[in-house]
Amino acid sequence: MSTYPFGAVLGRSLLAGTAAGVAGALAALLIVEPQIESALVVEEARAATGTAGHSHDEELVGRAMQVFGGLVATVAVALCLALIVAVVFAATRHLLPGRDDFRRVGLLAGLGFVVVALLPAIHFPANPPGVGDPDTVNQRTGQYLSFIIAAAAVTWLALLAHRRLAGWARPAPYRTVVAAALAVVGYALLLALWPASGVDVPADIPAALLWEFRLASLAQLAAMWTVLGVVFGLLLTPARTGDRRATLADVA
Structure with missing residues (x-):
């Protein structure tokens, strides 16, 4: 049975990543930017009253260019995620439950989200402009990335457990429940034990603005991952019923 070469799979992932980037950029423009604009208004009022704690220098890059750069960066991030998903899919396809590659990619995209x-949004919630100490950026970034690596390791172990239970004298749903329970317990331990970077929220930042910004940021990521999973899965699905081509070269 012939297979798609791995290069073709990467090409399909880039197409899916482009679609995901466009979806993320639209979400950023429609639901995240209004929250950022509201936070900037608070920052400007803080600077005008002299309570900003630092001098308010003139911006080197205009707001319009900042927005455009953010949209371009969103597409670039989506493309990087798509490439990572393609490589991880190639390496873990044999571990992913599902009757076809569309379901497997959907599961992988869901786990990626x-x-x-x-x-990370639960443990290190996003903050709008005007919140957070710039001097602790490196520390918070290290904690954030190491947390993601640890969560990925928990997910990998859960998938391995699901595969190792293949010989268990129980129907497949039992294996799925056990693997999911292991993942949930692992995630809960990470959330409980992993050090959190505490960020003091200034009193002039409305609680509603903080909450809406965090929800909007999470919704943007959800849009990216959903489009990435759906489009990539469709591109890996044979166009005709009965097409016997496999959707991935055996590179795992």
Whole structure:
């Protein structure tokens, strides 16, 4: 049975990443930018009253260019994620449950959202402009990235457990429940034990603005991962019923 070469799979992942980047950019423009604009208004008012704690220098890059750069960066991030998903899919396809590659890619994209977006959003929630100490950026970035790596390791172990239970004298749903329970317990331990970078929220930042910004940021990531999973899965699905081509070269 012939297979798609791995290069073709990477090409399909880039197409899916482009679609995901466009979706993420639209979400950023429509739901995240309004929250950023509201936070900037608070920052400007803080600077005008002299309570900013630092001099308010003139911006080197205009707001319009900042927005455009952010949209371009969103597409670039989506493309990078798509390449990572393609490589991980190639390496873990034999571990992913599912009757076809569309379901396997959907599961992988869902796990990617949980590991890269949802869990970090719970432990290290996003903050709008005007919140956070610039002097602790490196420390917070290290904690954030190491947390994602640990969550990915938990996910990998859960998938391995699901595969190792293949010989268990129980129907497949039992294996799925056990693997999911192991993942949930592992995630819960990470959330409970991993050091969190505490960020003091200034009193002039409305609680509603903080909450809406965090929800909007998470919704943007959800849009990216959803489009990435759906489009990539469709591109790996044979166009005709009965097409016997496999959707991935055996590179694992």
